[in-house]
Amino acid sequence: MIKAAAYARYSSDNQREESIDAQLRYIREYCERNNMQLVKIYTDEAQSATTDDRPGFLQMIQDSSMGLFSAVIVHKLDRFSRDRYDSAFYKRQLKKNGVRLISVLENLDDSPESIILESVLEGMAEYYSRNLAREVMKGMRETALQCKHTGGKPPLGYDVAEDKTYIVNEQEAQAVRLIFEMYASGKGYSDIMYALNKEGYRTQTGRPFGKNSIHDILRNEKYRGVYIFNRSASKVNGKRNHHKSKDEDEIIRIEGGMPRIIDDETWERVQERMSKNKKGANSAKENYLLAGLIYCGKCGGAMTGTRKYAGRNKDLYVSYECSTRKRTKACDMKAINKNYVENIVIEHLEKNVFSPEAIERMVIKISEYAASQSKEINRDIKVFTDQLAGVQTEINNIVNAIAAGMFHPSMKEKMDGLEAKKASLNIKLEEARLQAQTHAPSEEMIRKYLQKDADIKNKSPEEQKRIIQTYAKKITVYENTIDIDTIVTFAGGGEGS
Ligand SMILES: [Zn+2]
Structure with missing residues (x-):
């Protein structure tokens, strides 16, 4: 049985939000339906809009490395993150620890199409x-x-x-x-x-x-x-x-x-x-755009940001350095200049992921994916509606029988079972309808959002970081070369692996 943790968040200045109890109820029902075991619950309740800390959330992220659970379930994705960068960053951290993020109301998977679609949807919501x-x-x-x-x-x-x-x-x-x-x-x-x-x-x-x-x-x-x-x-x-x-x-x-x-x-x-x-x-604070993505080609260790004053004039050097080397000196990989490697990644994304023809191909793939998602959702809606009608007929039959004077104690038990089934089907139906609403961006919408990101060179560092964290998978630094692995590849005319 899959072990899962629940995360719920509520801020009292937003009246339209579901309460923590309601969020947890949906999550529990989800676990039951999907045969998952809820082993831990994390919650955050913001007292006011000015407090921005999320102790429960950060504890959950920290605990994700301990192997207590292999999935984190939220009621809605916006409970998980404050903005898109935040979302990409923490999701990646969970992934590194082998923990999957699940949303009760939204369908998520790890294919490139779903990752890009998700970023499009989040952009729209924003x-x-x-x-x-x-x-x-x-x-x-x-x-x-x-x-x-x-x-x-x-x-x-x-x-x-x-x-x-x-x-x-x-x-x-x-x-x-x-x-x-x-x-x-x-x-x-x-x-x-x-x-x-x-x-x-x-x-x-x-x-x-x-x-x-x-x-x-x-x-x-x-x-x-x-x-x-x-x-x-x-x-x-x-x-x-x-x-x-x-x-x-x-x-x-x-x-x-x-x-x-x-x-x-x-x-x-x-x-x-x-x-x-x-x-x-x-x-003293640098925005390391490649945080969590950049690795040493010699030893496989993560490379982390470093600032140093060195040389005769005590010039500032900002770079990514192999963590193995930093810690134990067991690796002799040289540090790589921060701006240099970040610019290479940005140029790579611009050329390979955001070229006009690459964008067109992504638009097609993503809208096909979105359509297949909504097809599945529509099929679900049909199935749930039919099942609901069946349950209602059974309930009516019992009611009619009782009205006609036929009563047997087993009827009560049967009736309770049917009512429970009806309630659970209604929830499933509501979920599926919400999904259908939120998962159908048009081709124009998708194109517009991809084109906005295509201008990565002229964006703020925060935006650049968000785009890199969405589209780049892994950057490996070797002595003379740099490997850039992106979630989609449209190199030149043909498609890479
Ligand atoms: Zn190394």
Whole structure:
């Protein structure tokens, strides 16, 4: 019997989501139907849109290497990931550990067509939710222009008056002032956290202060009296992304639009210190586009990103280095320059995976695949509908018999069995219908999404990483050559292996 783990996630700011209990119920039913044994359950409940951590999720990923389960089941794929890159990255990690990801509502398999189709579908979902967010924004904009509260919890230090304008909450404002003053005087986050928690201050969600909440407060211009609307529109969708900055025209800033808590001088000192610290932290962070994909051709070990200052001028070298060599010196593979190898991979993808003729071939393959998927789904729908009709007839027969005065105790048992069967068929039918809806992108849609990715050279590093992580399978570095294995190959005129 296949051992499986369940993962469910719920954020309380999105009312349309299924509760954790409901998600787990669907997952349990799925296990029963498919003869799987549920051995572990992981859940995350986000208290607010501002907390972005997922302890349950990360624990599940970590545990996936222990061999406790060979499948992770989610109710819907969007429970598994926050965005496409996130999804590709963690799915790959599960795969490495021999763990399969299963969605109750979506059909997934590992063929190249399914991987690309999935990325197309995710891209579509992202596009639709952005449009939805834009609609909601329009209404909120009107309220915002009057410097009024637009919903949710007001920031720490403020209350909302009856006319929806902000007023200072003196007690909370004390905590805000403490944070700014301590930071301006050179104290670190842990000192501030300690002082706040000792005084009994709590965040807006009633939790002890953490580094993130302090950081967000120190960066919040509302405290110097600027009304701001709304840097995080995407939370409408429940999938907030801190790293994506909004288009400028989506932000309304009104100086003096709120009562101020922090004076300009303190504010300036804090910002100066923060940007100084940020510079150090930021330059230390590289975005390694090939993470998890690049291997040493000599020993087979993974190659991992490294930054080093070396040479007479202490120049910075950023590269991928063989992990065996790093650890034990048992391999003598030289490190390879990060930009050099990443550019080779990008060019390879551009030429081989995203050439106009390769795209056309992918469009055909993927839409054929999508069609075969929906054909299967439609067949399922027919089968379930017929079975349901049969069960209903049996139920009616018993009801009629009882109405006619024939009753036998075994009828009750029979009836319970039939009702259970009916309920389970209804769920299957609902699932199949949802699948049919979400798995039918047109050829034009598929083409559009592939063409967007084809411009990989001019994308942001984050987008480049997402595309590479989707289409590249493995990069092996030898002394004089680099092997690039992609999930689809359309080299030159003929098709490779
Ligand atoms: Zn090596």
